[in-house]
Amino acid sequence: MTPERLARGHELVARYPRPQSALVPFLQYCQEQDGYVTLQAMRDAAELVGITPGEVESIASFYTLLFKAPAGKHIVQVCRTLSCMLRGAEDLQAYIKRRLGIGHLETSADGQYYYEEVECLAACDRAPCLQHNLEYHYDVTPASFDKLLDSWQASAPAPAMPAE
Numbered sequence: 001m002t003p004e005r006l007a008r009g010h011e012l013v014a015r016y017p018r019p020q021s022a023l024v025p026f027l028q029y030c031q032e033q034d035g036y037v038t039l040q041a042m043r044d045a046a047e048l049v050g051i052t053p054g055e056v057e058s059i060a061s062f063y064t065l066l067f068k069a070p071a072g073k074h075i076v077q078v079c080r081t082l083s084c085m086l087r088g089a090e091d092l093q094a095y096i097k098r099r100l101g102i103g104h105l106e107t108s109a110d111g112q113y114y115y116e117e118v119e120c121l122a123a124c125d126r127a128p129c130l131q132h133n134l135e136y137h138y139d140v141t142p143a144s145f146d147k148l149l150d151s152w153q154a155s156a157p158a159p160a161m162p163a164e
């Protein structure tokens with residue numbers, strides 16, 4: 001583990017009564033550094049909080065915002081659960097995939113966009129909705145997605161995924 005990563009890990013561990021509670025924030029920090037959660041980051045996390053790398057991997061796989069492979073700078077996650085599907089999410093998903101030129105769990109060739117269909121984002125009353133990095137967008141239509149895409153393309157770099 002690099003000295004910088006170790007120092008950050010100790011800072012995070014000190015915030016919680018149990019070291020294991022720092023696991024996800026530490027993995028988020030590593031993801032910010034590396035672009036995704038690398039195998040080395042999982043080994044570092046295991047060493048930091050005192051569990052096995054296998055346990056780290058199984059916990060990390062539970063969280064959709066922890067990526068085990070390089071993902072795009074813009075993480076676009078569209079809800080695929082009932083309320084959103086009843087309000088047009090399927091057509092919206094098809095539209096977004098066409099616009100981005102990628103499918104579910106894919107990253108665009110230029111590394112800019114990653115697309116994923118996810119379970120309920122807990123904004124069912126504003127369906128259909130999507131999440132761009134950690135920002136929610138509600139009542140999304142193809143036309144409003146076009147505007148979002150224009151704004152994302154105009155903003156560089158993409159909004160960061162906060163480590164905590």
Ligand code: FES
Pocket residue numbers: 079080081082083084085119120121122123124127128129
């Ligand atoms: S069903 Fe889409 S946010 Fe709940």
